[in-house]
Amino acid sequence: MATSGKKWFEKSRQIKGVLLDITGVLYNSGHVPTPIPGSIEAVKRLKAEGIPLRFCTNETQTTRAELVKKLCKLGFELEANEVFPPAPAMCHILRQRSLRPHLLVHPALLPDFQEIDQSDPNCVVLGDAADVFSYENLNKAFQVLISLEKPVLFSMGGGKYYKENDSLVLDVGCYMKALEFATGVKGEICGKPDANFFNGALADMFVRPEDAIMIGDDIVNDVGGAQACGMMGLQVRTGKFRPSDENHPTVTPDGYVDNLAEAVDLFLANRQK
Amino acid sequence: MATSGKKWFEKSRQIKGVLLDITGVLYNSGHVPTPIPGSIEAVKRLKAEGIPLRFCTNETQTTRAELVKKLCKLGFELEANEVFPPAPAMCHILRQRSLRPHLLVHPALLPDFQEIDQSDPNCVVLGDAADVFSYENLNKAFQVLISLEKPVLFSMGGGKYYKENDSLVLDVGCYMKALEFATGVKGEICGKPDANFFNGALADMFVRPEDAIMIGDDIVNDVGGAQACGMMGLQVRTGKFRPSDENHPTVTPDGYVDNLAEAVDLFLANRQK
Numbered sequence: 001m002a003t004s005g006k007k008w009f010e011k012s013r014q015i016k017g018v019l020l021d022i023t024g025v026l027y028n029s030g031h032v033p034t035p036i037p038g039s040i041e042a043v044k045r046l047k048a049e050g051i052p053l054r055f056c057t058n059e060t061q062t063t064r065a066e067l068v069k070k071l072c073k074l075g076f077e078l079e080a081n082e083v084f085p086p087a088p089a090m091c092h093i094l095r096q097r098s099l100r101p102h103l104l105v106h107p108a109l110l111p112d113f114q115e116i117d118q119s120d121p122n123c124v125v126l127g128d129a130a131d132v133f134s135y136e137n138l139n140k141a142f143q144v145l146i147s148l149e150k151p152v153l154f155s156m157g158g159g160k161y162y163k164e165n166d167s168l169v170l171d172v173g174c175y176m177k178a179l180e181f182a183t184g185v186k187g188e189i190c191g192k193p194d195a196n197f198f199n200g201a202l203a204d205m206f207v208r209p210e211d212a213i214m215i216g217d218d219i220v221n222d223v224g225g226a227q228a229c230g231m232m233g234l235q236v237r238t239g240k241f242r243p244s245d246e247n248h249p250t251v252t253p254d255g256y257v258d259n260l261a262e263a264v265d266l267f268l269a270n271r272q273k
Numbered sequence: 274m275a276t277s278g279k280k281w282f283e284k285s286r287q288i289k290g291v292l293l294d295i296t297g298v299l300y301n302s303g304h305v306p307t308p309i310p311g312s313i314e315a316v317k318r319l320k321a322e323g324i325p326l327r328f329c330t331n332e333t334q335t336t337r338a339e340l341v342k343k344l345c346k347l348g349f350e351l352e353a354n355e356v357f358p359p360a361p362a363m364c365h366i367l368r369q370r371s372l373r374p375h376l377l378v379h380p381a382l383l384p385d386f387q388e389i390d391q392s393d394p395n396c397v398v399l400g401d402a403a404d405v406f407s408y409e410n411l412n413k414a415f416q417v418l419i420s421l422e423k424p425v426l427f428s429m430g431g432g433k434y435y436k437e438n439d440s441l442v443l444d445v446g447c448y449m450k451a452l453e454f455a456t457g458v459k460g461e462i463c464g465k466p467d468a469n470f471f472n473g474a475l476a477d478m479f480v481r482p483e484d485a486i487m488i489g490d491d492i493v494n495d496v497g498g499a500q501a502c503g504m505m506g507l508q509v510r511t512g513k514f515r516p517s518d519e520n521h522p523t524v525t526p527d528g529y530v531d532n533l534a535e536a537v538d539l540f541l542a543n544r545q546k
Contacts (some may be wrong), residue, residue, distance in 0.1 A: 134402070
């Protein structure tokens with residue numbers, strides 16, 4: 001907690017834009033994706049109040065189009081251009097730096113890379129590949145990296161784990177660390193907590209970091225990442241939240257809320273009009 | 274290279290005991306295990322000269338008994354009590370600390386753990402599980418660790434990669450790093466480069482570290498580990514050796530040799546009798 005003594009919803013009065021994480025904040029992923037109670041309504045209320053809003057996610061198990069379709073089907077009101085996942089940002093970087101990726105990603109994400117030249121790869125791109133993270137596939141990515149004179153490794157997100165079907169499961173950051181250790185190459189993160197990634201979403205709504213708040217369930221990648229950019233960072237006690245997060249060694253959120261609904265209630269009730 | 278200006282085989286004149294790595298030094302692993310030319314003869318010559326000799330390996334894809342059987346079949350003269358792999362040392366630690374492991378190891382290694390209580394696990398033990406390192410199995414190990422109040426993680430070896438069927442493939446150390454990142458738990462290594470592991474093999478031949486030399490293909494785990502114990506460390510240019518090892522940022526071997534045969538030639542030719 002910041003030392004001003006003010007509660008987060010008092011400090012958030014001048015906030016002009018909101019970034020929301022998706023998984024673990026809007027809904028819980030799994031075989032049967034389930035909206036987190038109050039979240040559909042909370043998004044609706046922010047929009048009704050005319051608050052600029054973007055969805056900043058590390059989701060890489062599906063294309064942006066499919067993700068938006070799924071969320072709309074669950075009842076959320078949002079459009080593709082409000083959603084910022086890593087894949088489009090990654091494609092932008094690959095084009096900019098003339099890199100041809102060896103992709104180790106979830107098969108459902110591949111359409112987002114269909115216009116990217118993948119021949120004769122000169123870098124490796126990891127996504128949340130889940131079951132595709134086999135020993136064989138991780139070896140292939142490793143072998144591409146060590147064959148390159150100037151190896152480049154990207155990870156779409158740097159997360160440790162996330163919640164799926166009521167269990168915590170390993171996220172892409174763990175596999176980035178495995179390859180970093182094997183090759184000595186430092187991975188570059190495209191996604192949260194990378195500042196460029198947050199700033200892309202902020203720029204899209206013409207809001208400065210100091211006028212924005214990020215609400216997420218990941219203490220390091222959502223909250224810590226947003227704070228490092230100059231935003232406020234709020235942790236919800238849903239999704240991958242664990243009680244031990246409240247004594248995190250390096251990140252102290254501006255506040256905790258039980259869920260997105262509580263965050264929006266307090267934010268709107270205290271907002272400067 | 275040490276600063277004395279002496280070559281390793283001049284410095285090794287007083288050496289009283291030799292530790293040899295197995296894979297990549299004696300033979301190359303793969304579908305058809307193949308002795309490295311000159312290695313069978315080199316082991317024979319050391320033994321004929323009466324030099325105390327132990328085989329210090331991070332092999333965990335098979336039991337000690339099966340490993341010895343395989344090596345004898347390839348033509349090597351060695352006995353089970355001369356071979357020091359991680360599994361017996363790991364079992365000793367588990368008994369000593371009353372730990373019940375969740376094993377993420379190669380199925381062929383399981384017999385070495387058959388007398389260890391594996392019910393209601395209170396630690397995780399990783400071996401070189403190769404194809405068994407699936408996303409599902411790594412998640413299971415992760416979930417055991419985060420469910421424990423005092424999580425304990427062991428890794429039988431801390432290697433980055435090794436050579437198999439002419440390719441470099443990921444070793445257990447990479448998966449230890451992945452779980453360390455996910456859980457915040459620091460893994461304990463049982464195997465090279467852990468000093469206790471080297472010292473166990475040295476004690477068995479009543480040789481002090483300063484009177485011993487380790488010959489291996491792994492710059493960090495064989496050479497660096499041995500040097501950290503006070504031994505000489507020699508790297509062979511076989512197995513997982515890569516030319517870039519000769520400019521390694523942290524480890525400078527006492528010497529390089531093309532293979533074990535050259536090491537033994539130079540060692541015996543320069544030995545103080």
